[in-house]
Structure formats: structure tokens, C-alpha cells
Amino acid sequence: MSGIALFVPSDEMYEQAQKILKEKDNHVIILKKIRTEDAVTEAQKAISEGVNIIIARGRQAVEIKSHTNVAVAEIVMTAQELGLLVMRAKGIVERDCPRIGIFGWGDMLSDTTYFNELYHVDLRRYILKDLEEWRNTMERAGEDELDIIIGGEAALDGAYQMGIPGIYMSSTGEAIRVALKNAESLYYMAEIEQHNYAQFSTILDSAFNGIIKISVAGKVLVMNRAMEQILGCNSEKCIGKPVAGLLSGLDEKALKQILEGKAENYSTFLTLQDQSLVVSAEPIVVGKGIDGAIISCNRLKRLDMNDKDVRKEQYLRGYVAYGTFDDISRNLKDMRKVVELARLYAQSSSPMLIEAISGPELDAVAQGIHNYSMRKNGPFIMINMAGLSQDQQMRTLFGSGNEGTGELEPGAIAEANHGTLVIQSIDKLTLPAQYNLAKVIRTKRLMRSGRVEDTLMIDTRIIACTAKNLTELRREFRFRSDLYFTLKSLRLKISNLKDRREDVEYLLNLYTRKYMEQYSRYHVMTAGAKKALLEYSWEGNSIQLEAFCERMILTVGKRAITEEYVRDLLDELYHRDTSIYAAAEAEGPDGNGEREPDENPERTLLKAVLKKYNGNRILTARELNISTTTLWRKIKKFEIDEK
Structure with a gap:
């Protein structure tokens, strides 16, 4: 049950309310005269009886609002009622323009802006919001030298103490009628809201x-x-x-x-x-x-692959994806969009393409897609087509018959049924292998021999990976259009590390700290050294960067990691052939290590690049990816004439 409670502060207002409630139908279920100090208790009791709206006046309304969550419709004294009270006060004082003080709590007083002109009085309003300001308000009223006060019981007590006459703020019933009308509107709106909520809840719960x-x-x-x-x-x-x-x-x-x-x-x-x-x-x-x-x-709904024997066999064969998207650091800002797109692609079972250089990020993304998909409980297999002949590619993907036993050996597509197959270096796939793969994807059937009974229905999600431009290969007729368009719609590109400078900086700091802690070292990297590493093209992505950081920390030998040391190390590791074979070839025919300067391959390269740029050291150093300081030292070392 829900309804309205009407609380009034006086016997006069109680009698008025009784008459008003008999005039027409309403939803008032409680009518009561209450004391101000009991307002909150009476309100809580009414709420427990099903009341959802309370009508109250003045301080009683303020207290109920402050201490409950029920809707309150305030009894606001109308302008007509206040006008009658002002005329009564003026008659009592018998002065031409008396100074009248009117006291009200909250919003119980209507607008009195033009009362001074209408009634030829000096009207002062005193609005109270809490008990703490009550004393200050009464003191201010005393300083205003009021002739008479209009207010409730507390205001009249204050007036008596100050020796000022007072009039109780009585109502003609008009304020109660207005408040009742507002409460009925609130009740009606609450009923509509409750009805809509019930409908909404029913719809929600049936979804x-x-x-x-x-x-x-x-x-x-x-x-x-x-x-x-x-x-x-x-x-x-x-x-x-x-x-x-x-x-x-x-x-x-x-x-x-x-x-x-x-x-x-x-x-x-x-x-x-x-x-x-x-x-x-x-x-x-x-x-x-x-x-x-x-x-x-x-x-x-995930695929039902909960059979213990099946899952045990997958683990034994290594057909399990251990990586998740959490393995990709959240601090790699340029990878966030990749991961978000990968999460969406995981919803699909259609084939997709990942354009990336092989490495930990590619593995984590591919395994994350599997583990966030409906195929999580199915097998996860990764194969690489690079370096395989056409016959090997066909056997690896589609399987073959065993001539000795006559049995069919399943390929990776069949082994990954109800799971995910990651095909790395898809660009290395021969055209016949591409044709067969496109056919299997399209028909979801795998012909394992020439016999119809050996046809296997396939539900394998294909994730193809490449570091090559498939669009260019298609233009050169080295990649089939049907397979190209099948893979391209769900395309995911993991940019090379050199194009993700913020990620390079984060990983550089991460790996440097890691190996300093591992080897109990402490080093400081100069700004020039850091700039050189950030600008370097890390072809091996994070694998190369991590390996370089370990070597750098192991062999730096000094507290400061300088630009010269960094560039020399990059040059030694990735731009100079330091193998034993190169060293042997550089030795003289007698094996004594003596050689002519021009026979040194590094010297030959330096001379060629210097000649290319007419001796311009800046352009030469840029092409060789070394600093001009390192270039100068090498010119001196090999006694190269720049003229």
C-alpha cells in the first residue's frame, strides 16, 4: 500500500484539513497533528505503514526532508494568507507604516516582494534553515527594532522575550489545498514511475x-x-x-x-x-x-572440449595456448588499440590476418585471441611455412597417406579442429597450397584422399601471419585473390618497434633496469646514448632490444653508458661481420694476420660510402648508422684518404 500523510502543527489547521479532505477523493491515508520535536519519528512511522509522500509545514517539513528519503510536499503560505496576517498586524500596532517581522522555515513563505507598496508597511523576512542560526536570527530581529512579529510558536516565544507583540501564522486552508494538489501530482508521477519500472524490470528479467x-x-x-x-x-x-x-x-x-x-x-x-x-x-x-x-x-557458448582424455592429449602434444593479452604490457601505448581490436576479432570464427614480424608480441596476440574466444578449450597449433617445399607445405597443412600402413596422417588443419591454427609466413605458401587452403576455408571440408568417405568436416579458425605486403604479392600474381580477400577483412597490424618510439623508450628502461638488477650493476645512460637507441631501427623488435640491453649492461665497464659506447656496440653486433670466417679470410696467405688495408671489408665499405657522398661525413655516418665521432675514428684507424 502507498499513500500520503498530512501532518499539521495546530488544531486550527487540523480542522481545516479535515474539511478539505472531505471535498473530493484523495490518497491521504494519515492525517495527524504533530509536535515539531516528533516530526522525524512520526514520518518514519508513516513510511513503515506504506506512505511514500508527506505533506508538512515549516520546520517540521525541513526536519523530515533532512532525516528521511521520502518525498515532501511543503505547505507554503499563499500571498493572500500572508496579506491577511499583515493587515491584522498593522491593525494591532496602529502605526501608519509599522515595521513587521515575518519568520518562516525553508520554503514556507510565498513571494512578498511588493507588500510594502500594497500594504504601506516595512516588512522584514527572516528565513530559517537550521537550529544553529535561530539565535543569530532572533538577535538580528531585535536589532531591527520590529514593531510586531508574525511566525510560529518558537518565533512568538522569542517575541515575548523581547517584549514585542506577535501573531501566530495561521492559515485559511488555501495553503493546505495547494500542498494537497502538489502531493497528489507527486503521487500520480510516482505511480507512473512505479508502473514503468515494473514493466522495465519484467523486460529486463525476461531478457x-x-x-x-x-x-x-x-x-x-x-x-x-x-x-x-x-x-x-x-x-x-x-x-x-x-x-x-x-x-x-x-x-x-x-x-x-x-x-x-x-x-x-x-x-x-x-x-x-x-x-x-x-x-x-x-x-x-x-x-x-x-x-x-x-x-x-x-x-x-564455448565449444565443448572438456573431455579429460582429449585435453590431456592436447597438453602432451603441446597444442595449448599459454599466452593472454595480459602478457602484453599495458604500458605499451601503441599496443592498446591492437589488443582492443584483437579482443573483438576473438568473437569471430572467421579467418584473419596478422601483419607483424615474428616475436613475443605476435605470439601473445595470437594466443590471446585463442584464449579469449569460444575455442579456448580446443587445440592451439602454430606452424611456419618458410623454408618448406610445396610437397612439405601440403603435407604439413592437409596431411598425407602412409604408404606402409595405408592410414591417413592428419595435417595441422585437422589436428586443430575445433581450435585455432596459426600459419606463420603465409606469404611463403605456394599457389597450389593457397588454392587448397582457400577451398578448405570456404567449404569447411578437408579431402584427405581421393575417396569421398575420407572427407572430414572442419571447424578450424585460421590465423594467418605475414611480414610481407600481400597486396603487392597479389599484384605480382604470387598470392591468390580469393585467399587474399578471405584473410584481409579481419586484419590486425602490429607495427614494427622502430615505429613505436614510446614503446621503445618503455622497453629500453624496463630491460636496462632488469639486467642491472640481475647483474647487481648500476649505470647511468647519457642523453646522447638514449637518443641513439631510441632512433635505432630495431629490426628484431623486442627480442633484439632485450638481448642488446643485456650485452650492454654486461660489457659497459663504466658507470656512464655513453653515446660512443652504444654506437660502437650497435656497429659491432649488427653492422660488422666479426665471425671467425671473416677474420680468417682477412688474414694473409701465410696466416700471420698481416693484410693489405684495401683487403679489409670494413675499410672497403667506408671508402665506398665516403665516395658515394663525396666525402660528406654526416651523410656517410647516417647511412652506416654510426655517429660522426665513430666515423672519424674509423677513418683514422684505416688511414683512409678522404680526398
């Missing part, structure tokens, strides 16, 4: 998707039953909590953009309590503002 309504602050307001099942907790425990804390992996920055109206939607793929979820968020737009957001979570 198969998990649905959460959040506030502008990102906190949970409403949650349906499906969402309770997904999270494993009831809505009462989740209401009021930040949604990002409940949905681990949710991009808080993207969600903030939704709530600020900077983005129209956001979707991602999450794994929560071993459930694969497609999560989408859209803002709730009211007028031109944002009033929260709706988050929908759609559960994807």
Missing part, C-alpha cells in the same frame, strides 16, 4: 542477455537476473558499486567517453568466470544531456 543500468558516475543502478547469474551475485550486493570493478577488463576510458557524450557506443569481448561475453555500452540520452548508460552482456 537472455545480462543488462546493467549505470549512473553518470559509472555506478550500478539496476541489474537483471541474467546479469546476476553472469556475475554470480545478487543485485542488492552490486547496486552502488562501480561497474568497472564488476566487469574486469572493461576499458574505463572508453566507458568514460560514453558517459561524457564523447562516444555513441562501445563494445568489447571479455572473459569472466570462464564465460565468454560480448559487452556493449550505449549512453542514455535525455534531451541534450547524458543520464547514465546501459551495458549489455551477451554470453557466447
Whole structure:
């Protein structure tokens, strides 16, 4: 049951309210005269009896508002009622223009702006909000030298103490009628809201998707039953909590953009309590503002690969993806978009293409896609086509028959059935192998021999990887168009490390600290050395950078890591052939190590590049990827004439 409670402070107003309530139907279920000190207690009691709206006046209304969550319709003295009180006060004082003080709590007084002109008085308003300012207000009223006071019981007590006459703020009933009308409007709106909420709740609870309504602050307001099942907790425990804390992996920055109206939607793929979820968020737009957001979570059914024997065999064969997106550091800023796109691609079972140089980042992304997909419980296989003949490629991918036993040996596509197959160096695949792969992807059938009964239905997700430009290979008719367009729609590009300077800086600091701690060293890198390393083209990506950092820390020998040392080390490791074979070839025919200067390959290279740039040291050093200081030392070392 719900209804309205009407509280009044005096017998006079109680009698007026009784008459007014008999005039027409209403939803007042409690009418009571109460003392101000009992206002909160009476309000709480009424709420427990089903009241959802309270009508009260003055300080009683202020107290109820402050200490409860119920809707309060205040009894506001109308201008007509206040005008009658002012005329009575003027008659009592019998002065031409008396100074009248009128006291009210909260919003109980209507507008009196033009009363001085209308009634030829000097009207002073004293609005009270809390008990703490009551004494100060009365003192100020005393200083104003009032002729008479209009107010409630407390104001009249103050007037008596100051020796000033007073009039009780009585009502004609008009203020009660207005307050009752406002309360009925609130009641009607509450009924509509309750009705709409009931409909909304029914729709939410009948939905198969998990649905959460959040506030502008990102906190949970409403949650349906499906969402309770997904999270494993009831809505009462989740209401009021930040949604990002409940949905681990949710991009808080993207969600903030939704709530600020900077983005129209956001979707991602999450794994929560071993459930694969497609999560989408859209803002709730009211007028031109944002009033929260709706988050929908759609559960994807994983492939049933829980058979213990099957999973044991996968582990024994190494057909398991151990990596996740968490293995890619969140501090690698340029990888964030890659990971977010990879999460979305994980929702699909269609073939996709990763353009990247082989390395830990490629492996982590490929394994992360598998582990965030519906195929997580299936096999994960990685193969490389580089260096294989056409026959080897065909056997590796599609399998072959065993001539001795007559049995069919499955290839990687069959072995990865219901899982993921990562094909590295897809650009090395021969045209016949490309044709067969495109056919298997299109038909989802694998012909393992010439017999129809040996046809195998395939459900393998293909992730192709390449470091080459497939578009260029297609133009040169070295890559089939059907396979090209099959792979290109879900394309993921992991930029080379040299194009991700912020990531280079982060990894450089990370690996330097790592090996200084490992070898109990402490070194300081000069600005020039750091600049040289940041500008270097790390062809081997993070593998090369990490290996270089270990060597650098091991052999630096000094506290300061200088630019000269760094450039010399880069030159020694990656630009100069220091193998024993090169050294042997450089020796003279008698093996005594003596050689003519022109026979040294490094000297020959220096001379050739200097000649190319007419002796310009800056251009020469830039091409050789060394500093001009290092170039000068080498010119002196090999006694090269620059003229």
C-alpha cells in the first residue's frame, strides 16, 4: 500500500484539513497533528505503514526532508494568507507604516516582494534553515527594532522575550489545498514511475542477455537476473558499486567517453568466470544531456572440449595456448588499440590476418585471441611455412597417406579442429597450397584422399601471419585473390618497434633496469646514448632490444653508458661481420694476420660510402648508422684518404 500523510502543527489547521479532505477523493491515508520535536519519528512511522509522500509545514517539513528519503510536499503560505496576517498586524500596532517581522522555515513563505507598496508597511523576512542560526536570527530581529512579529510558536516565544507583540501564522486552508494538489501530482508521477519500472524490470528479467543500468558516475543502478547469474551475485550486493570493478577488463576510458557524450557506443569481448561475453555500452540520452548508460552482456557458448582424455592429449602434444593479452604490457601505448581490436576479432570464427614480424608480441596476440574466444578449450597449433617445399607445405597443412600402413596422417588443419591454427609466413605458401587452403576455408571440408568417405568436416579458425605486403604479392600474381580477400577483412597490424618510439623508450628502461638488477650493476645512460637507441631501427623488435640491453649492461665497464659506447656496440653486433670466417679470410696467405688495408671489408665499405657522398661525413655516418665521432675514428684507424 502507498499513500500520503498530512501532518499539521495546530488544531486550527487540523480542522481545516479535515474539511478539505472531505471535498473530493484523495490518497491521504494519515492525517495527524504533530509536535515539531516528533516530526522525524512520526514520518518514519508513516513510511513503515506504506506512505511514500508527506505533506508538512515549516520546520517540521525541513526536519523530515533532512532525516528521511521520502518525498515532501511543503505547505507554503499563499500571498493572500500572508496579506491577511499583515493587515491584522498593522491593525494591532496602529502605526501608519509599522515595521513587521515575518519568520518562516525553508520554503514556507510565498513571494512578498511588493507588500510594502500594497500594504504601506516595512516588512522584514527572516528565513530559517537550521537550529544553529535561530539565535543569530532572533538577535538580528531585535536589532531591527520590529514593531510586531508574525511566525510560529518558537518565533512568538522569542517575541515575548523581547517584549514585542506577535501573531501566530495561521492559515485559511488555501495553503493546505495547494500542498494537497502538489502531493497528489507527486503521487500520480510516482505511480507512473512505479508502473514503468515494473514493466522495465519484467523486460529486463525476461531478457537472455545480462543488462546493467549505470549512473553518470559509472555506478550500478539496476541489474537483471541474467546479469546476476553472469556475475554470480545478487543485485542488492552490486547496486552502488562501480561497474568497472564488476566487469574486469572493461576499458574505463572508453566507458568514460560514453558517459561524457564523447562516444555513441562501445563494445568489447571479455572473459569472466570462464564465460565468454560480448559487452556493449550505449549512453542514455535525455534531451541534450547524458543520464547514465546501459551495458549489455551477451554470453557466447564455448565449444565443448572438456573431455579429460582429449585435453590431456592436447597438453602432451603441446597444442595449448599459454599466452593472454595480459602478457602484453599495458604500458605499451601503441599496443592498446591492437589488443582492443584483437579482443573483438576473438568473437569471430572467421579467418584473419596478422601483419607483424615474428616475436613475443605476435605470439601473445595470437594466443590471446585463442584464449579469449569460444575455442579456448580446443587445440592451439602454430606452424611456419618458410623454408618448406610445396610437397612439405601440403603435407604439413592437409596431411598425407602412409604408404606402409595405408592410414591417413592428419595435417595441422585437422589436428586443430575445433581450435585455432596459426600459419606463420603465409606469404611463403605456394599457389597450389593457397588454392587448397582457400577451398578448405570456404567449404569447411578437408579431402584427405581421393575417396569421398575420407572427407572430414572442419571447424578450424585460421590465423594467418605475414611480414610481407600481400597486396603487392597479389599484384605480382604470387598470392591468390580469393585467399587474399578471405584473410584481409579481419586484419590486425602490429607495427614494427622502430615505429613505436614510446614503446621503445618503455622497453629500453624496463630491460636496462632488469639486467642491472640481475647483474647487481648500476649505470647511468647519457642523453646522447638514449637518443641513439631510441632512433635505432630495431629490426628484431623486442627480442633484439632485450638481448642488446643485456650485452650492454654486461660489457659497459663504466658507470656512464655513453653515446660512443652504444654506437660502437650497435656497429659491432649488427653492422660488422666479426665471425671467425671473416677474420680468417682477412688474414694473409701465410696466416700471420698481416693484410693489405684495401683487403679489409670494413675499410672497403667506408671508402665506398665516403665516395658515394663525396666525402660528406654526416651523410656517410647516417647511412652506416654510426655517429660522426665513430666515423672519424674509423677513418683514422684505416688511414683512409678522404680526398
